[in-house]
Amino acid sequence: MNIPLIVLVYFFYGLAFFSMGLLVALEGGRSSDIRLRKALRPLAGFGIVHALHEWMDMFGLMGHLSNEPYISGIRLSILAFSYISLAAFGSFLLAYTEISRRLILLIPIGLEAIWVFGLYNFRGQYSGDVLWSVADTWTRYILAMPASLLTAIGLVAQQRAFRRSGLIRFGQDALWAAIVFAWYGLVGQLFTQATPLFPSTFLNEDLFSSLFGFSIQLFRAVMAVGAAIFVTRFLRAFQVETESKIAELQQERLLESQQRESMRGELFRRVVGAQEAERQRIARDLHDETGQALTAIGMGLRGLSGKLPPRNKDALNTLHKLETLTADSLKELQRLISDLRPSHLDDLGLSAALRWYAGRIQEHSDITIRVDIAGEERDLDEAVKITIFRVIQESLNNIIKHSDASHVNIHLQYTDRKVRIQVRDNGIGFDLDQVKLERARRPSLGLAGMEERAALLGGSVSIQSRPGYGTEVEALIPYHNDNYKTQEQASTITGESSSDSERGKQ
Structure with missing residues (x-):
């Protein structure tokens, strides 16, 4: 079956915007920028709804949709809604505060009001298929062209926001998307079907085809593909932003962990230093005071035992036991001092201290x-x-x-x-x-x-x-x-x- 080229053009035209809208709907919520996150919602609506309009035109060309007035009314409503959504997207990109976001909605609302007022006037001037053709052209003049230009201006503002955030490559994608939407609005929506509405009487699809050798629908389709590509590319900034935040969070946690480890090490270092200093102090005090006192007691007991007569055997035995107990206590004190701070470590060095300590353990x-x-x-x-x-x-x-x-x-x-x-x-x-x-x-x-x-x-x-x-x-x-x-x-x-x-x- 041979499919006419124009049918394929409408199909890919709709597919480009549908893919863009679907991807924006899925990925748009990941942005940390509230302004951009809110702006992407109407862009997703534009892509999906406008794709539906182009596919309806495609089915109409294939003879699967009738030209009943209600069908034409649905197609016109879908077209108008898609461009109002596009205008909302561009407006939100230019709003940096909550108040400005509310006020700037007056732009798409104002465009819609003008569009409705025009349609009301056309009902008394035209009828039948001419009315629907004039309404389509009026929609493109009043809604599509301003919405596309507003989107282009908003994307330029977004490009500057990307550059300020250091996302230069994604800023370039936003700029290219702005250029594509500008061409889509200024050229793609200026050349409409020929109607009694000025200036479509001479600036129309026939003039475009005679000037460039291809249809305006093909031009719109190419612009749609370009817009979808560049919008999709700058949406990757959300992934980069997320990865950057994850990396920053990991770095912060690493720094916190290092700081905790450093503080713990510093605390333990001070504890060890204080412990060794206290051991050294206790060992010195035991040696200088308790050790000397035990030595003096032992010497006093030996001197006292030498003065007692041999007949005082009980007293001499008691003194000898006390001397032995004092000597054992002095040895135990010396062992305790050596455990606290072995003097061999300071006097003879590590190797000698280890050999001495090993020998002492073998003795006990x-x-x-x-x-x-x-x-x-x-x-x-x-x-x-x-x-x-x-x-x-x-x-x-x-x-x-x-x-x-x-x-x-x-x-x-x-x-x-x-x-x-x-x-x-x-x-x-x-x-x-x-x-x-x-x-x-x-x-x-x-x-x-x-x-x-x-x-x-x-x-x-x-x-x-x-x-x-x-x-x-x-x-x-x-x-x-x-x-x-x-x-x-x-x-x-x-x-x-x-x-x-x-x-x-x-």
Whole structure:
């Protein structure tokens, strides 16, 4: 079946505007600009309704619609409604405040009033098919041309809004859409069918065809396709806008998360600094005051036992017991002081302090501990030394409490950029997943403390274990972390100054 070319023109003419209207109806609500969001609603109505009009003309050409007056009336009403919707779209684009949005509706209402007044006058001048032809031409002159020009002006304003928002590419699409609608209104609606209405008596479809060699319907169809393409392209700005907002929201959340992490790290850094300073102060006070007092008591008891005569056996036994108790208390005090702040760490360095601490644990337990140190020992920052010692100390405490191990290997390796610590035992091990779940419900301060201390220096702590295969704790600590060092020293100095001032008051 051969389909006339003009039928295809009407079909694609309507299809272009229908596609545009449908897409605008689906995507128009995504805009964050209230002005644009409200303006797109009548544009969607224009596209869908005007497509219906063109398809009615197509069916009329194919002989599927009669020329009954009510059919002609419906076609005219649909045409008028579509152009009033287009005028509303252009008007809303030019309204930037709520008051102006209300006032600017007077433009399409005024155009409609003029259109109705003209139709009323034409009823007394024309009749039959001539009346419907004049009414069609009048609709294009009074509604279509002003609505298209108003839309073009509104799209130019929207182009400027896109440029201000940094969406330059979509602003260009809006500008091209404005140009297309201007041509659609000035040319496409100026050349109408020949009627007695001026100036269609000479500016009509026949003149256009003789001048350019193709029909005005084809020109309108091409403009409709162009308008649909450029409107669809600038609608993509909503997707870009949405993605940009999502990216901004993600960035804000990332910044908030980083700030929270930074604040948490800063808080823990201060807590660790204050903790070490307080440990150092308590260890010094115990050594200087309690330790000296116990030493003096022990010396006094020995001197008193030397002055008693041998016949006072009960008194001598009591004094010897008190001397032994004092000596044991002094040893326990020294152990407590070494746990708080081992002097070997300050006096002899990290390696010697680790060997001493391992030997002391072996004296008080059935665990054999081997300490291996590889690489050239470095002059470590105070914060790094303390962190390494505390990680190993906490690992050994956990082994003593939970592992039922008999052998422990401590491997300390100095690499180019960091210290690698490995503490491995042959104990009963544990289910790592189960421990993680328990930590989520009830955090382990010891394990969390190890991880936090290492993280503050830019390091990490990992634990590997299986039931029946022992446990391995591995930590990687960089040599230098200036930020932590500064904060740690500041906290330590503050803590020491406070303790000194307290002793002065006492």
